[in-house]
């Protein structure tokens with residue numbers, strides 16, 4: 001087999017996997033084949049190349065933006081900066097965005113972008129140049145805008161890149177009032193929203209908590225209900241992995257394992273997430289963390305004893321090769337596409353359960369939606385109501401104290417009186433979304449005994465909602 005055909009094969013299975021899962025779930029719906037085909041296909045694939053100057057030579061950068069579905073506008077999804085990016089991957093990720101938004105009732109279609117570079121090989125000035133040029137290319141083709149397509153961070157990009165995109169878009173669209181809604185995940189000081197950075201990880205932790213809180217389901221897995229004392233292994237200490245681990249620990253779980261490129265550390269009595277994070281930052285490696293067992297082969301870390309495994313790095317981590325050795329009973333997918341369909345079948349056959357990516361990591365896009373709403377309304381959440389709420393609460397407390405003769409402690413008083421901040425509103429909107437969506441998926445699953453996985457149930461729900469949108473658009477009878 002030639003090298004190019006190996007690459008071609010490797011490159012073309014992720015979108016195929018997503019479609020395989022879609023087709024399997026579609027049999028539990030009753031939509032006609034043409035409509036299902038429309039929902040499944042990628043509507044617009046824009047592949048482009050542009051040159052940048054690096055030192056005293058030019059380099060051609062490969063890039064993509066793919067809008068999977070315009071059943072809702074705008075389309076939405078992150079931009080991945082990675083050497084591994086390819087068209088198949090961006091197509092798969094854009095499709096997952098469509099289903100993800102439908103699952104958490106965020107009124108967007110799905111999209112994704114990719115820039116084929118390793119950001120570590122570029123200076124900040126070069127990265128800025130690449131990001132601004134990428135944005136200009138999108139503007140030229142009408143592939144970006146608050147009502148068209150709204151990018152966000154993904155693997156390899158963050159707030160800094162989003163601020164360059166916003167600035168480039170605003171510069172090229174002078175006077176456009178809603179220009180800042182052209183991208184989300186911006187820094188707080190540049191029209192971002194409180195809580196967006198932690199949102200995906202917080203959502204993963206809430207999804208996991210919701211799952212383990214259902215006593216009936218835990219009994220089937222041989223686990224006690226509740227997160228307290230549950231042993232968790234997290235793969236990836238990036239934004240999603242780090243925050244998932246941090247919030248799970250906050251909710252009472254014990255983080256026993258952390259895995260990164262260079263290796264994994266494990267301690268059955270628990271690891272302090274922040275101190276492992278700092279150790280890695282200072283030494284350049286997760287290995288050598290005091291008091292922990294360590295594995296130079298990072299993948300071995302996933303196979304250690306635990307109740308819950310959170311793959312929060314990249315796709316294709318749990319495959320038919322290692323699925324049988326995973327000891328966790330629950331996998332909660334922080335990353336997009338970490339489990340292959342073959343691995344999923346093996347894991348369920350062992351009696352496990354997988355909380356699927358398109359629900360589990362939807363916290364990011366949920367808070368992106370809040371940011372976009374904030375940008376369009378040009379006012380921070382809580383700004384109009386906070387003081388009014390506090391005054392009303394104050395009056396109520398005064399009245400109750402007057403009638404009963406009781407008096408509250410200063411802490412009780414301030415807890416009751418305090419009006420909600422933007423962060424509190426965002427977090428409560430996120431929590432509500434994750435909890436409701438979990439039970440929506442679970443209901444679909446329980447109501448159809450033939451549906452065998454939570455992923456299939458999530459797909460069924462998503463397909464039905466998207467089908468309704470097409471019908472509402474009048475595209476389908």
Ligand code: GLU
Nearest residue numbers: 077078152154364365368
């Ligand atoms: N890249 C994130 C995801 O895969 C966030 C997308 C967004 O906020 O639009 O869900």
